[in-house]
Amino acid sequence: MALRPQPHTCDRAREWVSLRLDDEISELEDALLDAHLRSCGACREYEAGVRRAVLALRARPLERMDEPIVVAGRRRALPRPGAVASVAAVVAAVVGATTVLSTQATKGPASHSPGSVPVASVPDDQDLKQLRTLRMLQLGGRPSSRRSPAAVSSASPSAGASEVLDAAAAVDAFGPPAK
Helix, strand or coil: CCCCCCCCCHHHHHHHHHHHHCCCCCCHHHHHHHHHHHHCCHHHHHHHHHHHHHHHHCCCCCCCCCCCCCCCCCCCCCHHHHHHHHHHHHHHHCCCCHHHHHHHHHHHCCCCCCCCCCCCCCHHHHEEEHHHHHHHHHHCCCCCCCHHHHHHCCCCCCCHHHHHHHHHHHHHCCCCCCC
């Protein structure tokens, strides 16, 4: 037999030949193998050669071994010390980060670390106003008060100043204005 690449159907048919000789082929595969063998001479030749070899081996009596064959058990792969240390470091980092984040989440706005910019607590209706003021400062403009002159004069003198200071602190925290 010449060695040459076979189509996928021939590869599959040769597997079925082996299954047929061991009586492990399904009815569908058996029918497909018969159809393929009728049209493929190379596979018919292969099937005849394999059948002769299998029948010859099965006809011979079993031979006794002088020494038993011993198959060594699989060695258990031991983890490398560096790998164990790496995994331990990752686990410790994850546990530490989780602990820090969970404790920070439970703290109120009054407890902040020194050096960080404190965030002012403002009612929800003023959030949009502060964002507009921040955007104006980032664009290089001056924050304008949308209140009427009468409302400004009746309000406390520090109300407008605190908004500007909050916006200035936000600009410091988020960087210089975009140009």
